[in-house]
Amino acid sequence: MKKNPQTALIHAPRKAPQYVSTVQPPLFRASTIIFDSTDALFNRHWTDRYDYSYGTHGTPTTFTLADNIAQIEGGEFCLLAPSGLSAINLVNSCFLAQGDEVWVADNIYGPNMEHLRNLQQRYGIQVKVYNPIDAATFQPTDQAKLIWLEAAGSVTLEFPDLIQLVKKAQAHNILTALDNTWGAGLAFNAFDFGEAHLSVDISVHALTKYPSGGGDILMGSVVTRDEKLHHQLFRMHALQGISISGDDAAQIQRSLGSMQIRYEHQSQSAMTLMHWLKQQPEFAQVLHPAVESSAGHAHWKEICTTSQSAGLISVIFKPEYTLQDIRNFCDALSLFKLGFSWGGPVSLVMLYNIKDMRALEHTHLQQGLLVRFCIGLEHPQDLIQDIENALKQLKTLHIE
Ligand SMILES: Cc1ncc(COP(=O)(O)O)c(C=O)c1O
Incomplete structure (x- = not known):
């Protein structure tokens, strides 16, 4: 059937993608993802690891980068966000509720502290500050939900007593979130860093820094090993409409090799x-x-x-x-x-x-x-x- 030019321009003949071997993976840009059939539409589930249903959920380009970051950091699951700070905020908004206590290292990345203080004012979340090199200053109550760690800390670069802090948090059933931007998954393994395979629960990374390496792209990631935690974060990620551009993901993917x-x-x-x-x-x-x-x-x-x-x-x-x-x-x-x-x-x-x-x-x-x-x-x-x-x-x- 001959199409009108306007339709022909949109429905140009195109072959299904063929496997072509290239050094860098192909770039997918998508808001809409086209389903093969109504079966494919109705059989999908948001918890599928690669849920190709809409651009905000991810594309082969973003999933490739996410898998790479998870692997570099020694984790299992990774979510991408438009900046490091947005990745931090995803963790805070996912896990903190009214009345909760959150512990923060005094040398944490400044805007993280500001975000938490903002939550304190608006939702009655208690922000408690500890000295990262003195685990004794971390004194959680029964309301404690989350502790933020950063190694080394922002600007003054003190390296925290990760072992004691994580042990104490685990003993009190408190979630541990590490801002892992400094270590980048290379200086140490946040999911297995010493004394009997200690691990943080969540590693947040400003990919803006070393993974991008160009000083020109903003992005953040949230890596976990635990599927339940990942699904909680994934749900919040979707509800907040957090998504990243395929072009940016491809640029960072390209820089990872070096x-x-x-x-x-x-x-x-x-x-x-x-x-x-x-x-x-x-x-x-x-x-x-x-x-x-x-x-x-x-x-x-x-x-x-x-x-x-x-x-x-x-x-x-x-x-x-x-x-x-x-x-x-x-x-x-x-x-x-x-x-x-x-x-x-x-x-x-x-x-x-x-x-x-x-x-x-x-x-x-x-x-x-x-x-x-x-x-x-x-x-x-x-x-x-x-x-x-x-x-x-x-x-x-x-x-x-
Ligand atoms: C330690 C640390 N974490 C997180 C961030 C936030 O990253 P972004 O600039 O991508 O929001 C920064 C940025 O300077 C940082 O230094």
Whole structure:
């Protein structure tokens, strides 16, 4: 039957997809997914691992990435979200209800804390803060439902006492959720990290960082091993209409092949810079889990291998340096760009006033303003040179 041109343009002859072997998997873009028959329509169930029924549930492209992330992290099931923060919020909104208590490390990713404080105000959820390097400060009551862990923690990079914290949470039947962005599934296995195969229940990962590796794509994941937990999350994921673009998933999938090499390279460069930074007189403290005097160093050593420690280092300037001095220092850098995030090819710098960011007293942190360096893929000697130049300018301006 000859079709009208308008119809012909839409129903162009096309063959059913043939298997073609390519290095990267084919890209599927879909809101609508076409069912073969009414049987296929009525026989589907949302709990099917690969429920091809609508774009928000997933496509071969998103399921491929999800399976890969689950495998890298040592988990079984993975859900994808449009950003790391959206993945965090999925966990909070899925498991917390009115009257519940949630425990949060004082060095947790800031917007996670803000989201929880928002839930506290609106729904009466009790937010309790613990010191990640002192498991004794985690004192759950019978209302405790969830504990958030992060290894190493945001900005100040203390490595938590994961073993004691997870043991205690399990003894009290509390769900354990780890922000695993720093470790990326490479520095340690969140689902089997020591003392008799301890495991967290949920691992959240900002794929925006190392998996993307380009500094250009936002995405997050929630990995579990337990099917019941996964189905609870999957239901909430569907109800909230969380979905990601196939194009973004394909981009991240493409970067995964080089992730471990990039991660190791950035870890090694960060180590080189860390040793150099420790020698510079302008700093009161260098924060990195591999620095022996850093809080949580022993926990890091217990769980991670030395070549796997991500590309983040923070320094606290001596108190005589003012905010204007630190701003001058950041502005004087040339290779390090001023910006949030990490894991991309370009090194980044960000300044923080740590006093405003912590709820508890932390005697292990020196007084002074903090600068965080995120090491990219540049040669470490060039990065050292860049900091050296900026420190020279800082000294000149500080004296004037
Ligand atoms: C530790 C950590 N978790 C989660 C996130 C959130 O990721 P996204 O930027 O994709 O929302 C970030 C972002 O900086 C982060 O540093």
